[in-house]
Amino acid sequence: MNICVIGTGYVGLVTGVVFSDLGNDVVCVDKLSAKIDGLNKGVMPIYEPGLEEMVARNVADGRLQFSTDLEAAVTKAEVVFIAVGTPPREDGSTDLSYVEDAAKGVARALNSYKVIVNKSTVPVGTGDFVRQVIMTNRRRAVDFDVVSNPEFLREGSAITDTLVPDRIVIGAPNRVVAMRLLELYAPLERPMIITDVASAEMIKYASNAFLATKISFANAVANICEEAGADVTQVVKGMGLDSRIGAAFLSAGLGYGGSCFPKDTRSLLHTAQTFGYDFPLLKATIETNEEQPRRFIRKIHDALGGDDLKGLTVGVLGLAFKPNTDDMREAKSLDVITDLLACGATVKAYDPIAIENTRSVFPHITYGANAYEVAAGADALVVVTEWNEFKTLNFERLASIMNRRLILDGRNIYDPETVRRNGFEYHSIGRVTLA
Template sequence: MKILIIGTGYVGTTTGLIFCELGHKVTGLDLDEQKIQALKAGKLHFYEPGLEPLLKKHIEAHNITFTKDTETAIKENDLIFICVGTPQGTDGSADLTFVKNVAKSIGQNLNQYKVIVTKSTVPVGTAELLTRVIKDNQTAPVPFDVVSNPEFLREGSALHDALHPDRIVIGTTSETARTIMRELYKDLHCPIIETHPKASEMIKYAANSFLALKISYINELARVCDKLSINVHDVSNGIGLDHRINPHFLKAGMGYGGSCFPKDVNALIHTAKQQGTPLLILEAVVKVNAEQPVYVIEKIKQALGGEVQNKTIAVLGLSFKANTDDTRESPSFILIDRLLEEQAIIKTHDPMVKSGASHQCMTIAETVAGADALVICTDWDEYKNLDWAGLKSLMNQPYIIDGRNMLDKEILEGVGFQYFGIANQ
């Protein structure tokens, strides 16, 4: 099939390359000239393991091209995937400005029957909205169908997730569109859920919100475990082995962040309020998550005798999770901003994120030199087995606050550190 991907960000580029792997021809459309030129040169504008070699492979094989020509791209392709951003509005709702603009362009340039697919995470009812916008902007009554086909990619493992999905969700009321979507995904072996577009749109929000709920639940439980001198790892293992619960997303830490969970939870809360049925559990999830970096700051203060003013704090990790350079809603920055407000001296390091801030250092050794405390904020593999004895000798005081519970407490204490984890007794 000839597939058009509108929006060449994280979701769009990954989706397009996966379709190339499945044997389809793909065009990536974006209005950002700099982004298009970088992609044509085989360079990603974000970090995702394994994706850049795939980009170069399919450029060389002429399976994927990139363009700014909206009219030609829409007219020459059979399937159109909308992969543009849906940022959070001031009221928590999803801003559909970019999605609506794409729909207008599709309507103006529709020349024959096409299936228009929303990959972007959009509120319930968006498929119906897009249908109206496209019809309103048509110059002639050309038939089309709108399908909801949400993505479930995890940053840091998107390539694996896309090639080995847990499920594929297809939301449409059209048998023609349903048949085309089945053919598109025929080589992927997983359950396919065929449903109404509204249900498909809700599935994406419900899935991300439930995972966020699990994270906030174990983080709040960890605070109680701290008070009772219980190792939260044991609790996580004990409940996670119950197949009804499973162990995923039950690791206590700094809280969730990134481009999806924060805005998706807030968007679902907003949708529910519009319907007069507030989601009280999710409102609590948001509150707990906002408090978790503050809880880590309390541990820093506990280590340093109650004050951080004029204390040097080394922060390892800026991305919201390992294996990505995404810092959107990262707990690290919440923690850093609060520490700066309390007049702490901050030094930071991240293997992939180059923030350009004056407090960022090139090496870990430079970051911890003269520090009164070291805080692990992102669980990068390279932070797991450092020369801790050597790093301790560079620090002013030997305090480690492990915001990800990723380090071996016994090893650290064995070289003279005082270790503070998240209920990691």
């Protein structure tokens, strides 16, 4: 099939390369010429395991192209995916201007029947909106259909998630249109669900809001555990083994960040409210998540002796919003570092991949080449992102190079007893503090 994917971010680029790998002819379009120039030279705009190799293979085989020419790409496509950003507005609603621009571009190029697929995460009703934009802006009276095919990939495992998704959701106006997409996804041999367009749009938001709620629930339980002398890691383990509950997304920590959960929960809340429903459960999920880094920052202050951190050096381990990505959107490191700097601390930070992206936000802090460089001379070491390489640090070595043996672990990656045995004061989330 001839496919055009509009937007070469995490979703568009990965979708495009996977469809080309399945034997389709794909043109990935972006309005940023620097991104397209880079891709044409083999330079990936994002870090994603396995992406570079898969792009190189499919470009070499002639099935994958990158272009800024939306009109040419749409003209020859049978299926057009819209995978542009849908950022949040101040009031929590979704900014659909990129989707609208993309839809206008499709409308202008419409030369034959095409299936237009909304892959971006968009509020319920956007399928109708896109249909209307295309109807209004098309130059020829050519027929088309709009389908919702929300994306569930996770950054850091985007290729695998796209090749082996738990399910493929296709929201189509009728079965004939749905079959076009079924055909495209058939080689993956994964479960597919066909719904109407509005239901598919809701599935995406309801799923993300539910996962976010699991995380906030674990964090709320952690906050009680701290007071009650229980250990949240044992509690969620005991809960997660119940097959009705499941262990995924049930870890206590600094809360969820990234480009999806924060904006999607706020967007669903906004949608609910526009329909007159206040959604108190989702409100609590969002509030709990916003409170979680504030509680952790208070712990840092308490451990370091107050709000004036002048003269103290804090090492920050992990900057990306989660491991295996360089994405800094709504990363908890931003809250933590902003506070430390405001209170006068000297910050040294390290992340295996996200340093370059962080440098644009915090150009004046010191970046280390590894965890030990950051720990050297520090008065506290703060774990913000649970990269695997932080889980096996040598505590004896840390003890010998730090100014003070203090670890604040925002992701519960260490065994409290082990850390304490090495002479550290250790604070984590939802577990008794060992000094």
